Amino acid sequence: MTALASRRNSREKSFAPPGDLLGKVVAVVVLLGVWQAAGSAFLPDYLPTPLGVITELIPTLTSSAFLTALGETVGAVLLGLVLGCVPGTAAGLLIGRVGWLRQLSTPYISGLYAMPMLAIVPMATIWFGYNNLTRVIVIALSAFLPCAVSTADGARSLPANLGDVARVLNVPRGRFVLDFVLPSALPFAVAGVHIAVGRALVGAAAVEFLANIDGLGTFILTNARSFAQNQAFAGVLVLALLGVLARAGTERLIRRVAPWQQTHQD
Known part of the structure; x- marks a missing residue:
């Protein structure tokens, strides 16, 4: 009955009432209308407006400069996520289960995690x-830290009585990790990846802004400084879209590998 009720609740939440959807659409239309009217009546011509962004959107997205910048940023983010999430998850498992390592590393990892990557x-x-x-x-560092912190929390959340049962049954350490620790830490590890994706995009844009490295951040900054605000805003929209797609992808991953965690979050 519990599983049936959970599935029913998930289906009910997946279908938003038409009134809610209509309200969101109306709110967006009103906001864009106010922005367009204010831009046309009061703001300088070089500032972005909805119609200006729409006019420049296709030429911007199909330009060689934008496509090159997009490829640089996406490629660096994917590589950094692999280099950060894989060792971060492994480190989180060790930190969560090895007491002396947790005491030694927690102050440093917590401090770095709280520090803005801009610094x-x-x-x-x-x-x-x-x-x-x-x-x-x-x-990679932006992705490593949330994966390590979240996975360590998951590995540490394993009930102590399960460890006692495993010792009584003389379960080998390898089997204990695979059968007990990993299932407990898995939802936390995926949640860490969820956070890491967003932080990776922010880290990439920050480096490109501050270090003038070719990418979407530099593309946005160059156009903004050249008063091509509509083109710059198109780049901002693409960055936002990448974040939305990444979030949707990780949520889909959570539903696949840990459906009970998704139900709990809902």
């Missing part, structure tokens, strides 16, 4: 230069 960009450029390596390192 390390100047030092990273001094150490590694104004190049793609710096961008990948910042992205």
Whole structure:
């Protein structure tokens, strides 16, 4: 009955009432209308407006400069996520289960996690230069920290009585990790990846802004400084869309590997 009720609740939440959808559409239309009217009546011509962005959207998205910038940023983000999430998840498992390692590393990981990644960009450029390596390192660190912190919480959340049962049954350490620790930590690990994707995009844009490395951040900044605000805003929209797609992808992953976690979050 519980599983049936959960499925029924999930189906009910997946279909929004028509009134809610209509209200959201009306709110967006009103907001865009006010923006367009204010831009036409009071604001300088070089500032972006909805009609201006729509007019420049297709030419901007199909330009070679934009496509090159998009490829640079997406490629660096994907590489940084792999280099950050995989070791971050492994480190989280160790930190969550090994007491002395948790006591040793928690202050440093917690401090780095709380620190904005913008703060390390100047030092990273001094150490590694104004190049793609710096961008990948910042992205990897941005992804490593949430994966490590979240996975450690999941590994530590394993009930102590399960460990006692495993010791009584003389379960090998390898089987204990696979059968007990990983299922407990899995939802937390996926949630860490969820956070890491957003932080990776922010880290990539920050490095591109501050270090002038080719990418979407530099594309936006260059157009904004050239008073091509509509083109710059088109780049901002693409960055936002990448974040939305990444969030949708990780939520889909959560539903696949840990459907009970998705139900709990809903």
